[in-house]
Amino acid sequence: MLRMVRLTLTEDVEAVVLIVRTVHLSQRPAQTSQCRQTDSDFIPLNEERLQRFQKALGFESVSRDSGDSNTDEIFKFGEFIIASFPHIHRHSPLVTWERVNNLSLLYHIQGNDPSLKPYLLMAHIDVVPVTNLDQWDAPPFSGEVKDGFIYGRGTIDDKNNVMGILEATEFMLSSNIKPKRSFYISFGHDEETRGNAGASQVANLLRQKGVKEVEFIVDEGMTVLEGIIDGVAGPVASVGVTEKGIVLLNLSVELPPGHSSMPPRETAIGILARAVLRLEENPHPSMLGAGVETDMFESLVPKMSYLQRVVISNIWLFRYPLSWLLSRKPSTNAVIRTVTAVTIFNSGVKFNMIPPLAEAKVNHRVHPSQTIQEVVDYDRAVINDPRVKIEVVYSMEPHPVAGHGESDFGYQVLRTSVRQIWPEAVVVPAIMVGNTDTFNFLNFSTNVYRFSPTHMFPGDPERFHGINERMSVKNYEQVINFFYHLIRNADQAGLSPVHSAHPDL
Numbered sequence: 415m416l417r418m419v420r421l422t423l424t425e426d427v428e429a430v431v432l433i434v435r436t437v438h439l440s441q442r443p444a445q446t447s448q449c450r451q452t453d454s455d456f457i458p459l460n461e462e463r464l465q466r467f468q469k470a471l472g473f474e475s476v477s478r479d480s481g482d483s484n485t486d487e488i489f490k491f492g493e494f495i496i497a498s499f500p501h502i503h504r505h506s507p508l509v510t511w512e513r514v515n516n517l518s519l520l521y522h523i524q525g526n527d528p529s530l531k532p533y534l535l536m537a538h539i540d541v542v543p544v545t546n547l548d549q550w551d552a553p554p555f556s557g558e559v560k561d562g563f564i565y566g567r568g569t570i571d572d573k574n575n576v577m578g579i580l581e582a583t584e585f586m587l588s589s590n591i592k593p594k595r596s597f598y599i600s601f602g603h604d605e606e607t608r609g610n611a612g613a614s615q616v617a618n619l620l621r622q623k624g625v626k627e628v629e630f631i632v633d634e635g636m637t638v639l640e641g642i643i644d645g646v647a648g649p650v651a652s653v654g655v656t657e658k659g660i661v662l663l664n665l666s667v668e669l670p671p672g673h674s675s676m677p678p679r680e681t682a683i684g685i686l687a688r689a690v691l692r693l694e695e696n697p698h699p700s701m702l703g704a705g706v707e708t709d710m711f712e713s714l715v716p717k718m719s720y721l722q723r724v725v726i727s728n729i730w731l732f733r734y735p736l737s738w739l740l741s742r743k744p745s746t747n748a749v750i751r752t753v754t755a756v757t758i759f760n761s762g763v764k765f766n767m768i769p770p771l772a773e774a775k776v777n778h779r780v781h782p783s784q785t786i787q788e789v790v791d792y793d794r795a796v797i798n799d800p801r802v803k804i805e806v807v808y809s810m811e812p813h814p815v816a817g818h819g820e821s822d823f824g825y826q827v828l829r830t831s832v833r834q835i836w837p838e839a840v841v842v843p844a845i846m847v848g849n850t851d852t853f854n855f856l857n858f859s860t861n862v863y864r865f866s867p868t869h870m871f872p873g874d875p876e877r878f879h880g881i882n883e884r885m886s887v888k889n890y891e892q893v894i895n896f897f898y899h900l901i902r903n904a905d906q907a908g909l910s911p912v913h914s915a916h917p918d919l
């Protein structure tokens with residue numbers, strides 16, 4: 415609804431009249447819980463399930479670089495999965511499964527209503543290497559529980575999702591519940607190196623099997639954030655409805671070598687260092703107001719004060735101060751712009767030789783409102799030095815935006831499932847700031863969601879690929895139950911926010 419607001423600049427002079435769009439957002443009712451939990455819809459995290467997760471964390475299924483991973487450990491982790499979930503892998507006639515390219519896994523769970531389009535759940539079984547070992551509060555491949563937290567590489571990226579999906583599916587099958595809607599599960603083994611041997615081969619196999627389309631896809635992604643977005647209290651479940659693109663650049667400067675006692679005025683190192691500094695000092699522009707982040711902020715309105723609502727409802731007016739505020743934290747800065755990370759810098763041969771070559775790698779995550787070409791053109795203009803060669807080593811355009819409205823089935827399944835686990839949460843569409851294996855599956859559905867049911871508090875985002883990666887015992891129970899609710903809710907045809915929960919739930 416549009417409303418005229420008159421701003422009085424002085425006591426006597428009414429000077430400015432602005433058309434301010436506020437009311438329809440502030441009047442939107444807060445989402446209410448539809449959760450009705452009974453014993454039969456809850457999977458308790460008993461000792462057996464906790465120990466299975468701890469054992470899963472014990473496998474050093476590390477991917478370091480393309481073609482450089484602990485394949486033995488990845489294979490053993492697969493064997494452990496196969497041995498640990500008997501209904502999925504042996505007893506249930508509803509399941510077919512296979513190893514793909516030896517290390518990845520694909521499952522099909524047959525639903526009893528062939529008129530319903532299947533969906534796809536994804537996760538990955540590899541993890542990034544461990545650094546700063548001496549700073550971990552518990553060994554990273556121990557799965558040790560300390561003060562209510564399970565520690566280990568993979569607790570948030572991404573063994574939580576692997577094991578949560580498996581526990582939920584095993585529980586369903588062992589309880590003799592037959593899903594109506596078929597679903598696939600894909601566990602890739604090289605997500606952390608963006609390889610083409612894991613999820614990419616699973617996608618090829620699905621195509622060979624004649625699968626053309628799935629109803630929706632859920633993969634790892636954004637999380638439940640609490641106390642992380644300034645000024646927003648309570649949990650915010652951010653669902654990645656699009657994903658940033660990626661551009662990896664190689665910057666290089668070549669100059670003749672020589673004796674360090676007679677140096678030229680500038681060296682390759684100096685020239686490249688200046689180029690890198692220019693990139694860091696001239697961040698890509700804020701795209702606030704141009705894409706999904708507008709819907710995201712609008713969905714946050716129920717959690718906001720009146721003043722915040724006015725600002726969010728008028729992003730066009732408050733774009734600059736809001737961008738400035740959001741830019742202050744790396745996590746929120748990542749949502750509003752293409753970001754730049756200089757990740758590798760190499761040069762020099764010998765102490766007393768002028769370096770013949772300096773090279774730097776620049777990693778951009780591209781905002782969905784920009785293209786790769788725009789990003790490279792911007793960098794070229796900012797560097798403004800023809801001696802710096804700019805090569806695109808790898809690139810992927812940002813992903814299309816998945817439906818996130820009231821009638822988008824996959825989004826509503828997710829939203830309902832989140833609300834059953836976190837009744838007080840607001841569910842918001844968001845931009846996935848990192849990258850996932852979903853790029854292999856974009857041809858299967860336009861409804862691709864990137865969401866991990868990980869409850870994060872201040873300090874937790876840094877644990878992604880970082881030190882002391884951990885998940886609370888309570889949160890792991892929520893992970894299992896989130897996937898269980900999701901599987902049950904996906905059987906609800908015509909699910910809508912008003913009548914959403916499974917009748918049994």
Ligand SMILES: CC/C=C\C/C=C\C/C=C\C/C=C\C/C=C\C/C=C\CCC(=O)N[C@@H](Cc1ccccc1)C(=O)O
Pocket residue numbers: 571605606607608634635636637639642643650652660710745746749842844847848849850870875878
């Ligand atoms: C409502 C939201 C508003 C603001 C957001 C505020 C805070 C966000 C805090 C936490 C975000 C939660 C999750 C996502 C963040 C980081 C994880 C990113 C990716 C995980 C998967 C991954 O690591 N992928 C790799 C893939 C890759 C591998 C090799 C080379 C390139 C890519 C990656 O992206 O690096």
Ligand SMILES: [Zn+2]
Pocket residue numbers: 538571572605634
């Ligand atoms: Zn991951």
Ligand SMILES: [Zn+2]
Pocket residue numbers: 542571606879
């Ligand atoms: Zn990762």
